[in-house]
Amino acid sequence: MQLPGPLSALDLLGLVVLALAWVLTGWLALHPARRPSVTVLMAQYRRDWMEQFVTRQPRIFDASIIDSLRQGTAFFVSTCLICIGGGVALIGDPTPLANLASDLNAETALPITADQALIKLKVIIVLAFLAEALLKFIWSHRVFGYCAILMAAVPNDPADPVALHRAAQAAEVNIQAAKGFNAGLRSIYFGLGALAWLIGPLALIAATALVTGVQIRREFFSHSRAAILNRDIG
Numbered sequence: 001m002q003l004p005g006p007l008s009a010l011d012l013l014g015l016v017v018l019a020l021a022w023v024l025t026g027w028l029a030l031h032p033a034r035r036p037s038v039t040v041l042m043a044q045y046r047r048d049w050m051e052q053f054v055t056r057q058p059r060i061f062d063a064s065i066i067d068s069l070r071q072g073t074a075f076f077v078s079t080c081l082i083c084i085g086g087g088v089a090l091i092g093d094p095t096p097l098a099n100l101a102s103d104l105n106a107e108t109a110l111p112i113t114a115d116q117a118l119i120k121l122k123v124i125i126v127l128a129f130l131a132e133a134l135l136k137f138i139w140s141h142r143v144f145g146y147c148a149i150l151m152a153a154v155p156n157d158p159a160d161p162v163a164l165h166r167a168a169q170a171a172e173v174n175i176q177a178a179k180g181f182n183a184g185l186r187s188i189y190f191g192l193g194a195l196a197w198l199i200g201p202l203a204l205i206a207a208t209a210l211v212t213g214v215q216i217r218r219e220f221f222s223h224s225r226a227a228i229l230n231r232d233i234g
Contacts, residue, residue, distance in 0.1 A: 195207075
């Protein structure tokens with residue numbers, strides 16, 4: 001495989017910004033300073049869910065929720081596999097992207113590279129995010145399965161001394177599964193942003209800023225968050 005030429009300072013800056021944004025948005029979602037994120041708020045609702053689960057009869061509703069969560073992770077596993085397969089095919093033959101870049105260079109003022117080795121590197125970065133997302137979704141699917149088993153182990157009698165303890169265990173496992181799912185979605189977001197590097201480093205930085213803004217807004221300033229935060233029953 002031919003190695004790409006030296007990356008420009010803007011290319012390296014774009015990659016650093018992309019990596020830092022990906023790491024920091026994930027960290028902020030799990031460790032908010034003052035304003036609780038949607039991830040943190042939903043973790044408490046998951047604990048509340050398991051408390052209600054102890055006394056709910058029958059428990060078909062809870063089983064259907066867990067099943068739908070596992071189906072969601074399975075869908076994204078399949079999607080990531082398909083996208084990775086397409087990306088690997090492009091690495092094997094980047095000619096279509098190189099031809100498209102040449103055509104765009106001829107018709108626009110965009111500084112799009114047609115160097116096939118550099119195009120391969122850019123596709124590999126996208127594939128790295130997709131691979132990370134795939135691993136997170138697979139693990140999330142498995143942990144939701146653990147949660148289902150723990151829920152099945154909760155005694156039907158709420159007066160049983162182990163009922164609340166096992167429900168609390170199921171809640172924490174459920175929260176861990178959700179963290180994996182959210183991390184997978186985050187990697188997909190930034191993988192889509194990394195596609196902008198095919199246009200150029202400035203496009204990569206702009207796309208990273210856009211994706212970061214979307215992530216921060218949805219975690220801290222969205223209407224959904226406001227509705228989730230409003231626990232007032234008055």
